Amino acid sequence: xxxxxxxxxxxxxxxxxxxxxxxxxxxxxxxxxxxxxxxxxxxxxxxxxxxxxxxxxxxxxxxxxxxxxxxxxxxxxxxxxxxxxxxxxxxxxxxxxxxxxxxxxxxxxxxxxxxxxxxxxxxxxxxxxxxxxxxxxxxxxxxxxxxxxxxxxxxxxxxxxxxxxxxxxxxxxxxxxxxxxxxxxxxxxxxxxxxxxxxxxxxxxxxxxxxxxxxxxxxxxxxxxxxxxxxxxxxxxxxxxxxxxxxxxxxxxxxxxxxxxxxxxxxxxxxxxxxxxxxxxxxxxxxxxxxxxxxxxxxxxxxxxxxxxxxxxxxxx
Amino acid sequence: xxxxxxxxxxxxxxxxxxxxxxxxxxxxxxxxxxxxxxxxxxxxxxxxxxxxxxxxxxxxxxxxxxxxxxxxxxxxxxxxxxxxxxxxxxxxxxxxxxxxxxxxxxxxxxxxxxxxxxxxxxxxxxxxxxxxxxxxxxxxxxxxxxxxxxxxxxxxxxxxxxxxxxxxxxxxxxxxxxxxxxxxxxxxxxxxxxxxxxxxxxxxxxxxxxxxxxxxxxxxxxxxxxxxxxxxxxxxxxxxxxxxxxxxxxxxxxxxxxxxxx
Numbered sequence: 001x002x003x004x005x006x007x008x009x010x011x012x013x014x015x016x017x018x019x020x021x022x023x024x025x026x027x028x029x030x031x032x033x034x035x036x037x038x039x040x041x042x043x044x045x046x047x048x049x050x051x052x053x054x055x056x057x058x059x060x061x062x063x064x065x066x067x068x069x070x071x072x073x074x075x076x077x078x079x080x081x082x083x084x085x086x087x088x089x090x091x092x093x094x095x096x097x098x099x100x101x102x103x104x105x106x107x108x109x110x111x112x113x114x115x116x117x118x119x120x121x122x123x124x125x126x127x128x129x130x131x132x133x134x135x136x137x138x139x140x141x142x143x144x145x146x147x148x149x150x151x152x153x154x155x156x157x158x159x160x161x162x163x164x165x166x167x168x169x170x171x172x173x174x175x176x177x178x179x180x181x182x183x184x185x186x187x188x189x190x191x192x193x194x195x196x197x198x199x200x201x202x203x204x205x206x207x208x209x210x211x212x213x214x215x216x217x218x219x220x221x222x223x224x225x226x227x228x229x230x231x232x233x234x235x236x237x238x239x240x241x242x243x244x245x246x247x248x249x250x251x252x253x254x255x256x257x258x259x260x261x262x263x264x265x266x267x268x269x270x271x272x273x274x275x276x277x278x279x280x281x282x283x284x285x286x287x288x289x290x291x292x293x294x295x296x297x298x299x300x301x302x303x304x305x306x307x308x309x310x311x312x313x314x315x316x317x
Numbered sequence: 318x319x320x321x322x323x324x325x326x327x328x329x330x331x332x333x334x335x336x337x338x339x340x341x342x343x344x345x346x347x348x349x350x351x352x353x354x355x356x357x358x359x360x361x362x363x364x365x366x367x368x369x370x371x372x373x374x375x376x377x378x379x380x381x382x383x384x385x386x387x388x389x390x391x392x393x394x395x396x397x398x399x400x401x402x403x404x405x406x407x408x409x410x411x412x413x414x415x416x417x418x419x420x421x422x423x424x425x426x427x428x429x430x431x432x433x434x435x436x437x438x439x440x441x442x443x444x445x446x447x448x449x450x451x452x453x454x455x456x457x458x459x460x461x462x463x464x465x466x467x468x469x470x471x472x473x474x475x476x477x478x479x480x481x482x483x484x485x486x487x488x489x490x491x492x493x494x495x496x497x498x499x500x501x502x503x504x505x506x507x508x509x510x511x512x513x514x515x516x517x518x519x520x521x522x523x524x525x526x527x528x529x530x531x532x533x534x535x536x537x538x539x540x541x542x543x544x545x546x547x548x549x550x551x552x553x554x555x556x557x558x559x560x561x562x563x564x565x566x567x568x569x570x571x572x573x574x575x576x577x578x579x
Binding site: 193 | 369371390391392395396400401403407408409410411412416419420421423424426427430433434435436440444483486487
């Protein structure tokens with residue numbers, strides 16, 4: 001318990017010191033990591049915990065970004081309220097999509113969710129009077145308590161705490177009956193059903209959670225990038241999120257964070273190879289699938305460090 | 318006449334042209350151990366799958382406490398009070414023995430999502446209560462020592478008993494056991510017999526057991542039904558079934574049946 005309090009204290013101190021110690025560009029990158037991690041966390045819930053493959057994550061991110069931007073531009077609903085509202089809407093969309101798992105699984109589920117991403121992207125392009133069509137639309141500024149947050153250094157105070165809180169909530173839910181039920185369903189759907197679990201509802205809820213987290217991440221990333229372009233939300237982007245999850249590790253929330261750090265920071269270290277970045281990511285993905293299917297978060301840390309990190313990795317099952 | 322708990326009413330199950338169950342009727346009386354025996358492929362497991370809702374009967378009906386179960390989803394049938402174990406054990410292998418049982422308790426103890434997301438006091442109380450009951454159930458089947466082992470790491474005999482503990486966690490009135498003695502040693506079968514008799518006598522449970530291990534079936538059953546090629550060919554108390562020429566024929570062949578009757 002004392003160790004845990006110490007970690008929280010260090011994290012809070014680091015959170016307030018970072019803006020003074022780091023350059024604007026690095027704070028922007030921290031925001032980018034946090035937003036991406038939130039999106040990938042949704043994927044980890046549905047694909048890692050519940051075992052249901054999803055390639056719809058880019059669609060949820062688009063829903064969060066466009067949805068909250070349109071609410072702000074058309075109805076004047078500020079982003080701080082719009083992002084949670086749209087995320088709850090995305091939960092409902094995900095829950096409905098999850099009903100599909102009654103009929104399809106495995107490869108077919110991958111195809112269905114892929115189709116959702118394609119449909120959302122096409123819808124964005126062809127609804128030009130609301131979304132700006134193929135040209136895209138600007139994102140209104142993030143305004144809260146009369147302050148206007150536009151740079152990475154300013155949005156940092158919103159994105160990082162929101163991400164931290166949602167990570168904690170997912171960690172807690174994973175260590176409650178929700179996580180147990182998803183683990184049971186993943187290991188034997190028949191047995192889970194015969195233990196009285198409403199399997200379809202749990203799977204649908206996992207899809208709902210992936211929608212919520214994807215949209216929340218998308219809603220936070222939108223003001224950071226200041227402009228939405230439908231080309232950002234295609235099938236490639238869904239595969240990118242899946243790659244981040246695989247490299248980070250599918251079975252723990254930590255995987256979303258680790259994977260996002262790697263995929264956001266790697267391009268800076270590989271500036272000389274900019275042209276071959278796609279190839280680097282592809283090789284990374286392939287390497288992890290073949291050699292380390294449990295991802296970076298599944299790497300064994302030395303015992304001393306593990307003891308000092310109580311309940312952070314959260315690998316109970 | 319004791320009250321009947323489960324009533325299988327002229328059930329037929331067809332898979333394409335294959336008839337797995339042919340007009341089978343069985344009544345299970347409350348508070349008894351009822352065995353269904355028969356050679357491989359006789360339709361025993363199909364019968365369990367129909368009762369638990371995994372298969373749908375092509376014809377006929379199953380009623381539980383005089384309520385029809387047909388068309389009901391498996392998890393709802395479980396909540397009605399029917400639990401089962403599996404022939405090849407279907408445990409949640411990566412989870413601990415304790416968590417395997419807690420999963421089955423969750424539909425009773427689980428608190429709301431917000432409490433679970435916050436890990437607040439209410440969540441902690443419900444979690445502690447569920448764990449406490451899970452420990453009691455593990456003790457009942459003699460697995461107290463193994464609560465933190467991964468289910469897949471347990472020896473086969475213990476996996477069987479863990480499945481029974483997990484099934485009991487759903488608070489069943491009727492417990493269905495699919496070949497619980499297959500692959501067990503004689504001593505393990507005796508331990509299992511003791512657990513089953515204890516459940517019937519001291520916990521008022523009704524048990525339907527499917528098996529062909531005679532040491533188990535003959536020792537504990539109050540009543541036995543015999544299936545062969547999807548049909549019920551005999552039913553009665555163990556002595557009657559043992560003496561039935563049809564049963565001997567089904568198990569040992571025609572010649573043996575003649576030899577016995579001669």
